[in-house]
Amino acid sequence: MSSNNVTPLSQPHRTGATTCFDAHCHIIDPRFGLIDNQGYRPSPFTVEDYYRATDKLGIIGGAVVAGSFQGFQQQWLRTALMELGPGFVGVAQLPFEATDEEILALAEAGVRALRFNLHRGPLPDFEQIEAMAQRCFELADWHVEFYCDVRELASHQALLTRLPRVVIDHLGLSREGLGLLLELVDAGVKVKASGFGRTDCDIPATLAAIAERNRHALMFGTDLPSTRAPRPFHPDDIGLIRHALGPEESRLALRDNALALYRPDSSPDIA
Secondary structure (H helix, E strand, O other): OOOOOOOOOOOOOOOOOOOEEEEEEOOEOOOOOOOOEOOEOOOOEOHHHHHHHOOOOOEEEEEEEOOHHHOOOOHHHHHHHHHHOOOEEEEEOOOOOOOHHHHHHHHHHOEEEEEEEOOOOOOOOHHHHHHHHHHHHHHHOOEEEEEOOHHHHHHHHHHHHHOOOEEEOHHHOOOOOHHHHHHHHHOOOEEEEOOHHHOOOOHHHHHHHHHHHOOOOEEEOOOOOOOOOOOOOOOHHHHHHHHHHHHHHHHHHHHHHHHHHHOOOOOOOOO
16 A cells, blocks of 8 residues: 555554454544435544454454545545555555545555445445446455345346356345345355444344355444444444354354455464
């Protein structure tokens, strides 16, 4: 990553017994402007706050995800990645008219994916999504991530399976959408085991069903600081994943699957 007089902050000693890659977290830095989304503006959650919140979780890296309240601003993400250091990557929101040069510059800064937030705004043109996803993949080897109730994707299932790589946030949010979610998993879509307080799913059963279809599909995320979540992240959520999946499958879900997808600059070897 290039540096603009920003150096990585000192990471605290990690005391977790099992290392985890946090595939979904947010940094809300008050040095950068926020955008009201549906009347909501979150409280700050800085890199230091993130370190304090995850001190005992064994976090070795993660994916910092752009939120609806950050719009298409990118400097906050560049700064967060430089402060967090080489174990962390970014997931950016971009307008369809973003240039190739802008995409490549973000890739150089550590961005690994493009996010579409369908849950907090009007549905975009899915043909534009397909074109943008393909362009980002060809230019920078990015995948695309969707925050939505998976049922909203039912009429676009064929398109989703054409995209190079796809990730669905927060278990697809919906118990009723599980059947569709599993069909997408069969087609190679990955799913974030995150935001458990945002969904009406039977969490253990949903985790087990996804892992049974594809043991490489699940990726743990804290979703910190759990903005607008009815129930925020709790460290017991990691234990829930371990209990639902068992030792081998939980190791994949908590660390290895995400490391393989996000390719951070510094990470342990995957067994």
